[in-house]
Amino acid sequence: MTVFEEKIEIDAAAVIVEAAESILITTAELDAPGPAIVYVNPAFERMTGWSSSEVLGKSPRIFQGPNTDPLVFNDMREKLISMRRWDGQTINYKKDGSEFWMEWSIVPLKNERGEAYQYVAVQRDVSARILAEKRLQEAQAAERVAERARNNLARYFSPKIVETLAEKDQPLGDVRRQDLAVLFADIVGFTKLSETLEPEQVIDLLREIHCWMEKEIFKCDGTIEGYIGDEVLAIFGFPEMRQKDASNALSCAYRLLIAAQTWNQKRVKNGLTPIQIGIGLNYGAVVLGDVGTEEYVNFTVIGDTVNIASRLQRATRTLQCDLVVGQNLITAVTEENECEEAKKLLEQLHPRGDMAIRGRGQSVEIWTNTPAST
Numbered sequence: 001m002t003v004f005e006e007k008i009e010i011d012a013a014a015v016i017v018e019a020a021e022s023i024l025i026t027t028a029e030l031d032a033p034g035p036a037i038v039y040v041n042p043a044f045e046r047m048t049g050w051s052s053s054e055v056l057g058k059s060p061r062i063f064q065g066p067n068t069d070p071l072v073f074n075d076m077r078e079k080l081i082s083m084r085r086w087d088g089q090t091i092n093y094k095k096d097g098s099e100f101w102m103e104w105s106i107v108p109l110k111n112e113r114g115e116a117y118q119y120v121a122v123q124r125d126v127s128a129r130i131l132a133e134k135r136l137q138e139a140q141a142a143e144r145v146a147e148r149a150r151n152n153l154a155r156y157f158s159p160k161i162v163e164t165l166a167e168k169d170q171p172l173g174d175v176r177r178q179d180l181a182v183l184f185a186d187i188v189g190f191t192k193l194s195e196t197l198e199p200e201q202v203i204d205l206l207r208e209i210h211c212w213m214e215k216e217i218f219k220c221d222g223t224i225e226g227y228i229g230d231e232v233l234a235i236f237g238f239p240e241m242r243q244k245d246a247s248n249a250l251s252c253a254y255r256l257l258i259a260a261q262t263w264n265q266k267r268v269k270n271g272l273t274p275i276q277i278g279i280g281l282n283y284g285a286v287v288l289g290d291v292g293t294e295e296y297v298n299f300t301v302i303g304d305t306v307n308i309a310s311r312l313q314r315a316t317r318t319l320q321c322d323l324v325v326g327q328n329l330i331t332a333v334t335e336e337n338e339c340e341e342a343k344k345l346l347e348q349l350h351p352r353g354d355m356a357i358r359g360r361g362q363s364v365e366i367w368t369n370t371p372a373s374t
Helices: 012-018 042-048 076-081 127-154 159-166 190-195 199-219 245-269 304-319 327-336 339-346
Strands: 022-027 037-040 086-093 099-110 116-125 176-187 223-228 231-236 277-292 297-302 323-326 350-355 364-368
Touching: 022 042, 042 116, 076 086, 076 099, 076 116, 099 127, 176 190, 176 199, 176 245, 176 304, 176 327, 199 223, 199 231, 199 245, 231 245, 245 277, 245 323, 245 327, 245 339, 277 304, 277 327, 304 323, 304 350, 304 364, 323 327, 327 339, 327 364
Parallel strands: 277 323
Antiparallel strands: 022 037, 022 116, 086 099, 099 116, 176 231, 176 277, 223 231, 277 297, 323 364, 350 364
16 A cells, blocks of 8 residues: 655645636625625636626625525525535526526635634536426426326226327327217115125225126226226227127126126125126217316216116116116127127027116117016
């Protein structure tokens, strides 16, 4: 290890002159009109555009302006009087009036009595850093908005569709009218069941049911429009119309009934009462689109087709069946498939004639998954 015993002389004045950062020295009078500038180095002149001769004898306050934050200086006097370093950052102004972000530290120079006789300020232009930080914050804010939008989309769509939609400025597009399949499903006797359970148990039950329903709906390329209590509303044909939307909806209804049976078997094994679900299906024109704000987006589907599907779902009680399907969906399934494939999809259904729909002038021809009792 090399040991340097020779004392090295350092030219402090040369160091200040050649320093890359701005250095400004003032008198120690803190009250206006002081302090007065007694020295600035060349780096200060390059940073501010002011020459040494133009600022000597003047107060550093000449660099402040309309957007300088006065709160930055609140603790400056206290720290400097107590012989401590002060650090600050705010907008200052160059000679040409342009703004820049300045960060600086001020330290007192002490005489032999320990009193401050001058203050030395080391200053730097941090505008580029502030701009980069601002852009980062904006990018992070945009990402949070995008993540909220992505989470909103995930409430309705399967994961494979969410990523595609998340790349669009208007994921769900403008409000529009189109044909699609509508599925309503809910728990039969839910109100009575809720009376026997604690509120927390009701929520747990709904979450469990919604979980396996969601899986089956997404497997069939369905979209969840929403949960209303124990009721689930799903649509098939949005955001992308497919060749077999009606068929997918019918297949989903079958899968939901099978999933319900499997789930009930587990409930019975655990000593719990089995729960029946009722499903209504219809096909036709609807009006749909997203509504809400930048922070929260919600999706809605309305129209006669939706109202009929809801009524069909409620009719499962009086018809003593699990599934009621409107004729429009049957027709759509037939049109979507070859004869044999359509026959296979529809073989579980039985025609039940016309059903009157409350509030609607025309009746609806329906099919169910159980034949009419004789």
